C-alpha cells in the first residue's frame with residue numbers, strides 16, 4: 001500500500017490548502033468525502049483503456065492555435081493562465097498541466113494577440129489551473145487587456161479558490177472587479193466556481209461569494225459527478241439547494257472526463273441519468289444543471 005502511494009506521489013503532485021485541512025480535519029464522513037477529492041489513492045495506478053492524460057485532446061493543434069489557448073467554440077476561447085491551484089483535484093481534466101507539471105510562468109500575451117485578431121471571439125474564459133492563484137496586479141493587467149478589445153463582450157473566470165482558499169478573495173481582488181466594471185461597464189463579468197458538495201459552502205465561503213457578487217459578477221457553478229463523493233440523489237439535491245440559496249446558478253454537472261488515474265471516480269452514465277431524472281422531479285427546472293459529457297469537439301448534453 002505504502003509503495004503504491006509512493007508510486008502515485010511520484011506521478012502526480014499533491015496539494016490540499018490549509019483552509020481545507022483546517023475546515024475538514026474532523027474525520028467525519030462528510031469531511032472525508034471532501035478530502036477524497038484531493039487525496040492520493042493507490043487506485044490511481046489503475047488505467048483502463050480510453051483514460052489518458054489529455055482526455056479532451058486539448059493539445060491537438062486544431063483547437064490549440066496559440067500558447068496556453070484553447071479555441072473549441074467559434075465565439076469563445078479558454079486562456080490557461082497558470083498551472084497552480086490551492087488544491088489538486090485527483091480527477092482534474094487538465095492533470096497534464098496541474099498535477100503532472102511544474103509551476104509554469106503565466107504567458108497570456110500570445111492569447112491576447114490571437115483574440116485581438118479574431119473578431120468572432122466575444123468571450124474570454126480565464127482558467128488554468130486556477131487564475132486566482134496569480135497576484136491580483138497580474139490578474140488585473142490581464143483582464144483589463146482583454147476587456148479593452150472591442151469585440152470581447154464577456155469575461156469569465158473559472159475558479160476553485162473561493163471554496164478552497166477563501167482568504168485569496170480579499171479586498172484587492174474585489175477592487176479589481178469593481179475597477180473592471182467601472183472602466184468597462186458594458187461588458188458582462190462571470191465567475192464559475194467548482195463545488196461538488198453542499199458542505200463546501202461554509203459560512204466563510206458564502207460570505208466570499210456574496211462579496212464577489214456585490215462587485216457585479218454573475219455567479220455560476222460547475223460540479224463533477226464523482227463516485228463515492230456526490231453520486232446520490234440527496235447529496236446532489238442538497239448541493240443544488242445550497243447553491244441557489246446563495247444565488248449561485250447550478251450550471252453544469254460533468255460526467256467525469258477520462259483522465260488517467262481517475263477511473264475509480266467514474267459513475268456510469270445510465271446511473272447519472274437516473275439521478276438527473278430524480279432531481280428534475282424534485283426541484284424547479286431552472287435549478288437543474290445541465291448534465292454534460294465533454295470531448296474535443298465540445299459538450300454533449302446528456303440531460304437537459
Ligand code: SF4
Pocket residue numbers: 084085087088089091092093094098128129130159160194
Ligand atoms: S481546481 Fe480545477 S484546475 Fe485545479 S486541479 Fe482542481 S479541477 Fe484542476
